Amino acid sequence: MGLELAGKTAVIAASSQGLGRAIAEQLLKGGANVIISGRDEEKLAIVAAELGASGSGKVAFKKADITKPEEIKELVKVCVEQFGGIDILVNNAGGPPAGSFETISDEDWQAAFELNLLSYIRLIREALPYLKERGGKIINIASSSIKEPIPGLILSNTFRTGIVGLTKTLAQEFAPYGILVNTVAPGRIATDRVRHLDEMNAAKLGIPTDEMEEKMKDTIPLKRYGRPEEFGKVVAFLASDENSYMTGSSFLVDGGMVKSI
DSSP: OOOOOTTOEEEESSOSSHHHHHHHHHHHHTTOEEEEEESOHHHHHHHHHHHTTSSSSOEEEEEOOTTSHHHHHHHHHHHHHHHSSOSEEEEOOOOOOOBOGGGOOHHHHHHHHIIIIIHHHHHHHHHHHHHHHHOEEEEEEOOGGGTSOOTTBHHHHHHHHHHHHHHHHHHHHHGGGTEEEEEEEEOSBSSHHHHHHHHHHHHHHTSOHHHHHHHHHTTSTTSSOBOHHHHHHHHHHHHSTTOSSOOSOEEEESTTOOOOO
8 A cells, every 4th residue: 555645745844853853754754744853953954954865755944943933834834835724634742841740830830731732722823724725634643641641751642632622623623624633642662762762761760771761661562662653654654635534542662561551
């Protein structure tokens, strides 16, 4: 089955590395034109050059801090100017800081809200007029914490769950426009973010990071971390014309780690 992405245009937030970059690569392989974004312009230029050889689609980049409304507006504007519209919006953001309820300040809560939920709302608002023109896909990246809270990550547990409520609501509101909205939740995917969490947890236990990683792998039925490209392929399918009837749903990509039904 080939993914129908040729001629589509995608905006991908936070895509200079990790899951965002993996998603961009898979969309480009499917023939989509992609604009990647992030806060480091020099890094974006390097990644765009590397991704340019990934597939038949074209790649552009725009520096954007998604906690700043004016930079979100500019990102969408540049995408439309470059490629003539928007068919796919992938909302993504770096994880908020770790911590427990008693260690998190009001400032931490506000920053996490703006990064991990409000940025999604603002990006959708800006992209919506273009998505309504010809239908499209919105994919909101969350975390396995939407199904099973992760100890020590209260900010993620709270705002990632909010993404699910947003997705479910918008799937109903946007269905008349032919816009499908879904959430994709990664488990332990081999990214810098997961490595950082392993390092943090290893330090708490006083053990080497590699030992911590093996402990985590033991909690996953497949006994390994996922590869970023495996995650990217799921998002690419949901963004493609092959997905014509799935909306308002949450998809875990976690190797069976989450035990909830």
